[in-house]
Amino acid sequence: MEDKKINIMAVLSITALIMFIIIARVSLKLSRAFFLIAGAGVAIILAVFACLLIRRRYNDRRKLLETKMVTEGRELRIEYSFLRKVAGVPTKFRPGELEEATNNFGVLLGKGSSASVFKGIISDGTCVAVKRIEGEERREEFRSEVAAIASAQHVNLVRLLGYCCVPGGPRYLVYDFIPNGSLDCWIFPAGGRGSSNCNRPSGCLSWDLRYKVAIDVAKALSYLHHDCRSRILHLDVKPENILIDEKYRAIVADFGLSKLMGKDESRVVTTIRGTKGYLAPEWLLENGISEKSDIYSYGMVLLEIIGGQRNICLIENGRDRSKSKWQYFPKIVNEKMREGRVMEVVDHRLIESGGVDEKELKRVVYVALWCIQERARLRPSMPSVVEMLEGRVTVDEPPDTQMSIVDFLSVDEGPRAIGRNRPNIITLATQVDSRNYPPSSTCSYPISIVSPR
Numbered sequence: 265m266e267d268k269k270i271n272i273m274a275v276l277s278i279t280a281l282i283m284f285i286i287i288a289r290v291s292l293k294l295s296r297a298f299f300l301i302a303g304a305g306v307a308i309i310l311a312v313f314a315c316l317l318i319r320r321r322y323n324d325r326r327k328l329l330e331t332k333m334v335t336e337g338r339e340l341r342i343e344y345s346f347l348r349k350v351a352g353v354p355t356k357f358r359p360g361e362l363e364e365a366t367n368n369f370g371v372l373l374g375k376g377s378s379a380s381v382f383k384g385i386i387s388d389g390t391c392v393a394v395k396r397i398e399g400e401e402r403r404e405e406f407r408s409e410v411a412a413i414a415s416a417q418h419v420n421l422v423r424l425l426g427y428c429c430v431p432g433g434p435r436y437l438v439y440d441f442i443p444n445g446s447l448d449c450w451i452f453p454a455g456g457r458g459s460s461n462c463n464r465p466s467g468c469l470s471w472d473l474r475y476k477v478a479i480d481v482a483k484a485l486s487y488l489h490h491d492c493r494s495r496i497l498h499l500d501v502k503p504e505n506i507l508i509d510e511k512y513r514a515i516v517a518d519f520g521l522s523k524l525m526g527k528d529e530s531r532v533v534t535t536i537r538g539t540k541g542y543l544a545p546e547w548l549l550e551n552g553i554s555e556k557s558d559i560y561s562y563g564m565v566l567l568e569i570i571g572g573q574r575n576i577c578l579i580e581n582g583r584d585r586s587k588s589k590w591q592y593f594p595k596i597v598n599e600k601m602r603e604g605r606v607m608e609v610v611d612h613r614l615i616e617s618g619g620v621d622e623k624e625l626k627r628v629v630y631v632a633l634w635c636i637q638e639r640a641r642l643r644p645s646m647p648s649v650v651e652m653l654e655g656r657v658t659v660d661e662p663p664d665t666q667m668s669i670v671d672f673l674s675v676d677e678g679p680r681a682i683g684r685n686r687p688n689i690i691t692l693a694t695q696v697d698s699r700n701y702p703p704s705s706t707c708s709y710p711i712s713i714v715s716p717r
């Protein structure tokens with residue numbers, strides 16, 4: 265625009281000067297004054313031409329430099345984002361960038377109790393999963409998630425690439441996209457009670473892959489509990505929060521409920537958080553929780569991996585709802601294991617396709633039953649679980665457990681649960697207390713973040 269104005273002004277002034285010289289020629293004839301005016305006019309015209317030429321050259325060079333800088337800047341940005349990624353430093357995104365990356369949040373990958381996750385591609389071509397956390401009350405979850413995952417780097421943990429905060433609006437977390445979705449779609453039969461979220465990649469994982477997934481998750485938790493600068497408790501270990509990558513490796517995700525714990529602390533006191541069916545009894549009984557609560561949830565997930573079914577389900581009895589019964593899978597596994605009929609608890613689809621190694625199965629069942637011991641101190645640590653699953657140490661037969669409190673912690677509240685003679689929270693707490701649990705078990709927990717399944 266500026267250039268155009270200057271060019272017009274130059275043309276106008278040159279035209280005016282020429283006109284002036286012509287008028288001078290007519291009125292002054294070939295006098296000395298005319299030659300003086302004509303000389304000055306021509307000099308000015310030449311000067312204007314010279315200025316235009318210099319300006320044009322200067323502009324060309326500037327444009328060249330600008331394009332060079334833009335290209336270099338883009339390359340630098342890509343390189344910078346690559347270096348940040350390698351160093352594990354999350355990038356701050358602008359809301360517009362995320363809208364563009366996700367095509368205006370067009371492809372939903374999954375929805376949990378606190379967030380929706382969308383597929384996207386960011387400017388350097390990386391495929392990402394953008395988690396949108398709505399609501400001011402979820403601010404704490406956003407913080408926990410960033411605090412926990414930003415400092416953790418492990419092949420079996422999802423990688424945080426960036427974040428974005430809109431004042432008063434939603435918060436976003438940008439993760440590596442994990443193409444095969446979550447574990448629930450790979451262990452629970454499609455359309456069954458367990459498969460809530462399965463319009464995504466799904467199938468029936470073979471026994472070998474299930475065993476590998478079990479080890480991967482154990483390694484991730486072992487890293488969080490023992491190898492990070494501060495101990496990280498995940499506190500929401502369940503199949504929906506375990507993702508499966510293109511090589512069928514398990515990737516632990518969703519750190520929204522996680523808690524950082526000093527290495528010298530043995531317990532932390534916090535509000536009940538997690539998902540029914542995976543909550544350890546100490547949430548109700550003891551004064552604080554520890555990494556052993558994650559180990560309990562992990563044991564529950566192991567059982568679901570083995571059985572291909574949710575640990576707790578309601579067995580309907582025809583039309584008569586009053587005759588429906590809650591079936592608690594861990595109890596069945598415990599009984600079958602003691603009767604030496606452990607093969608009967610495996611996902612029947614795996615039995616049909618063959619390939620279940622009975623020795624491995626027995627090992628996983630033992631490990632799972634050790635992990636879900638009601639007394640937290642009896643549960644093995646995550647590094648020992650890895651060793652046991654990898655067959656480097658032998659696993660002893662786990663002690664028999666009553667599993668009375670777990671019933672309560674597992675069952676979904678709701679109209680279907682009413683009138684099923686389920687014990688209430690206080691009764692259970694006293695029952696278990698009387699079996700020598702520490703007297704610290706008060707029931708004044710502010711129940712805050714417990715998701716139904």
Ligand SMILES: Nc1ncnc2c1ncn2[C@@H]1O[C@H](COP(=O)(O)OP(=O)(O)OP(=O)(O)O)[C@@H](O)[C@H]1O
Pocket residue numbers: 373374375376377378379380381393395422439440441442443445446461500504505507517518520715
């Ligand atoms: N990185 C990812 N790649 C692919 N899919 C993902 C990714 N992260 C999450 N998902 C999908 O989105 C779903 C919900 O994500 P996430 O568990 O993080 O949300 P949430 O609201 O915190 O869940 P919760 O109900 O456990 O609190 C997951 O179960 C999974 O199917």
Ligand SMILES: [Mg+2]
Pocket residue numbers: 376377504505518
């Ligand atoms: Mg989740």
